[in-house]
Amino acid sequence: MALVLGPVLRHVSATSALVWVQTEHAADVEILGCRARTFEVHGCHFALVVVDGLTPDSITPYEVAVDGTVQWPEPDTGFPPSVIRTRGPRSADRNRIVFGSCRFPRTDDPKLDAELGVDALDSYAARLAGLPHDQWPDALLLLGDQVYADELTPHARRNLTGRRSTGSTTTGSTGDRPEDEVVSFDEYAGLYRHTWGDPEIRWILSTVPTAMIFDDHDIRDDWNTSAAWREQINREPWWRERIRAGLVSYWVYQHIGNLTPATLAADPEYQAVIAADGDCWDQLVDLADRADTEVDGRKGLRFSFRWDLGRGRLIMVDSRNGRVFADGKRKMLSDNEFDWLDEQMHERPEDVDHLMIGSSLPWLLPPVLGDAETVNEIAAERPGIRGRIAENIRQAADLEHWQAFGHSFERLTSLIRDLADRSSPAPATITVLSGDVHHSYAARVDFPAPVQSAVYQLVCSPVHNKVPAYVKPMFIAGWSSWVARMTRRWARYRGAAALPMTWTKVNGPIFGNTIATLDLSGPSARAIFEQPDDDGELTTASDIALTKSTMPAPTTEAATG
Structure with a gap:
């Protein structure tokens, strides 16, 4: 074939x-x-x-x-x-955007497949095949963890058998590599074939325009959590090969398809690759090194991108590789990346009814968990043993979302509030679409003064993965309003800034495999969350209209559940 x-x-x-x-x-x-x-x-x-x-x-x-x-x-x-x-004048004012994250492939291990449950994207593809074209989505957004390079299925582990017993690698010998993780480009290529080769997935990817951004498992769990994490991982003898292979494979399999034809025509890296005579691995290794390296407080390559979808606009933000830790500062995005985001948000706002910001990591967590991440960041900046303990907790508990990067969280919030507050024209809705956290929810944002746009955080995760039972009570408690009031006082006592808004859970938390749809028509918007039953049929877990609050934000600083 x-x-x-x-x-x-x-x-x-x-x-x-x-x-x-x-x-x-x-x-x-x-x-x-x-x-x-x-x-x-x-x-x-x-x-x-x-x-x-x-x-x-x-x-x-x-x-x-x-x-x-x-x-x-x-x-x-x-x-x-x-x-x-294709899009055109007749379809300009309507959009159906399907999104989700964290899709582990089918394993062919009956016990493990039973634990994982029915793949929500498989179920969506099966349903789509029986629908007329006018009911198909306009875009599919895959918001991170398209492949699991550090959590292999039995099939993927078998593919590694024998590959590392002989020969050498750029790190010295095959024995340097971890036994249960992919490291080389060839191994990444096999992982993508395994993950995207499922017949239902292969068909839906062939017929629905698909935008993608990576998260940590596309490279490795906790990737770029902190400066300390980067220092630790760079001491591993196999890491340089791993990060090069991971970033090159991401560029090839995911990134270049996110770009417009005009952007590709002007992109020197892409033009050099398609003009190359023979294998272009060496030049893509140079690209990967620049993408991974911080220079003057910025990364050497931009993976963020924008799609215009009629009167909808998607701005996908790289909140994983785009992090910088220069000069002891923690930033989710560099200053020039924030400037780029600002430009994309404000370019011809009169053309946009609905602004979508894609980030693999949620902007807004359950408020109790968000405050815990804020306090942890403050503690980790302390010298000595307290700072080291906080750093260990950060890595063990995955405390690395937007609120764990306090200044970046405040800057993103300011950008969203300023756009929502425009007297005219302001988008009808501003949504942040995210995944990562293995439960799904929608939260409405309220600012102290009324704004023109309805602002929401929408999270859909996982599409196909396990949700450990012990984390469910934690996520439920994370939305408790009375616990949130206590953790907010605790965060303020520890030096956290005052919150510029509140957010209120309007659905969830939803556990289990889920696929979400953002349905846009004129100024109206709905968010639908669906889950497969044991027979693979999708049923609605939640269907909400995205509307502005008619009340000002509460005077308390604590977000509410």
Whole structure:
């Protein structure tokens, strides 16, 4: 089979689409008369085909030919033909955005698969196959942990067997590598094939425009939690190979498809790769090193991006690799990345009814947990044993979300409040879409003075993963209003800044595998959370209208549940 993986439908506009594929060998790839030559990375072959000349508001079935032979669709799959649905004037004021995070692949281990439950994205794909095109989503947002490089299925572990018994690596020998984690680019490529090769997933990715951003497990648990974490991990003899392979594979499998054709045409790294004669691994290693390195308080490569979806705008923020720890300061985003975000939020606001900010990590946690992260950051900055204990707690308990980066949390909040407060024009809704925390919820934000926009945090996690039983009571208690009042006083006593707003849980916490939909029509918005039953049928766990509060924010500093 010449087509190893894909096609994956990525950015789609009114007249163009990007389609990503991986092939078995160097080849010419053709889709709807548009062609691209594969590029080579460490012996693997990829192409990103720019399909242009499409008609706005159209639905176009497509095939994928490799060296002149049709390789997609595969025969007798039971799924409808893959199509490209373009946007245009007729669809400008409506959007259906499906999102979620943390999808562990099917394991083929009956006991483990039973623990994981039914994959919500598999169920969504099965339902989608029976719906008319006008009920299909306009975009699928995968908000982190697309692959688990540090938590392997039995199948993935078997694929490593024998690979490390002989030979050498850039770290010295195969024995230097952890036994149950991927390290090399070849191993990452196998992991993506295993994770995206599920027939339901392969089909839905071929026919719904998909935007992606990574989180820690795409590289390693707790990735970039703190300066201390970076210092510790860089002492591991295999880490340099791991971070290079992880960032190169992310660039190839996920990042480049997030970009528009115009951005790709102006991108020097991408243009150098597709122009390369032979394997371009070395130049992508240089790209990965720049992406991982902090220079003058910023990272050397931007992974954040923007999609315009009619009168909706998605700004996906890299809240994982984009972190900087220069000069003893902790920032979720560098100053120039925040400047970029500000520009994207305020460019032609009259064209935007609904602004969506994608962040793999929630901006707003259950308030008790948010205050715990704030206090932990303050404690970890202390010298001596108290600071070291706080750092150990931070890494053990994953205290690394936006409120664990206090100044960045305040700056993001200020950007959102200022845009929501515009007298005219302000978006009808501003939503922050997130995952990571293995439970789902929606929270409405209220500022002391009324604002023009309805502001919400929407979290959907996991799509397919286990939720340890012991964490459920913690997440439930995290929304307790009376506990929140106590932790807020505790945080203020320890030196935390006053909160500039409150947030109120309007649904959840929802536990178990979940897929969410943001349904936008004119100025109206709804958030629907669905879960698969044992037969794989999706049922609604919550359906809420995203509306502004009619009351000012409470005078207390504590957020409410």
